[in-house]
Amino acid sequence: MAIDTPHHPNPNMTKTTTPGRLAALAASAVAFMALQACMSNPSKDIGDEGQVRQAVFPDPARDAWMKEGAFVNTDDLRAIGPGLTKEQLRGLAGAPHFGEGLGGVREWDYLFELRTRDGAAAKCQYKVVFDRASLARSFHWKPAACADLLARERAGPPR
Numbered sequence: 001m002a003i004d005t006p007h008h009p010n011p012n013m014t015k016t017t018t019p020g021r022l023a024a025l026a027a028s029a030v031a032f033m034a035l036q037a038c039m040s041n042p043s044k045d046i047g048d049e050g051q052v053r054q055a056v057f058p059d060p061a062r063d064a065w066m067k068e069g070a071f072v073n074t075d076d077l078r079a080i081g082p083g084l085t086k087e088q089l090r091g092l093a094g095a096p097h098f099g100e101g102l103g104g105v106r107e108w109d110y111l112f113e114l115r116t117r118d119g120a121a122a123k124c125q126y127k128v129v130f131d132r133a134s135l136a137r138s139f140h141w142k143p144a145a146c147a148d149l150l151a152r153e154r155a156g157p158p159r
Contacts, residue, residue, distance in 0.1 A: 050132075063099060064097050064098055076092040082137055083137075096110060107127055110127075111126075115149070124143070124149070
């Protein structure tokens with residue numbers, strides 16, 4: 001007894017995979033990545049060389065996946081500078097703490113806890129902006145005084 005089957009180059013494929021559906025899926029993926037790129041680069045006017053007119057920080061209460069912030073090795077933070085790749089930055093500061101997106105990401109945001117002189121924890125946001133070649137080029141703190149916490153720690157306590 002013969003079974004009548006549809007003629008298809010791959011009998012394991014169903015007829016639901018049509019060129020129209022594949023095109024719609026591809027268009028959806030492109031739109032999703034474009035939307036991610038727009039949402040993940042909130043700063044204004046990021047230039048090809050990784051400079052920004054205005055650094056915009058995400059809202060930690062709403063957007064951070066690690067709401068409490070991370071304590072990091074401050075010597076590793078001091079080693080961050082222009083020309084680092086994303087993998088090198090990930091090795092020093094870890095993965096970004098916000099939903100940076102998938103494609104076209106030109107900035108990474110972090111939420112750190114840094115110690116003040118009296119030992120209290122200060123919540124600090126840190127933004128790294130990349131150039132078109134995905135190399136770190138500009139660095140921003142919020143509040144700006146957080147940069148001073150790293151400098152103070154290196155210099156030691158006041159005498």
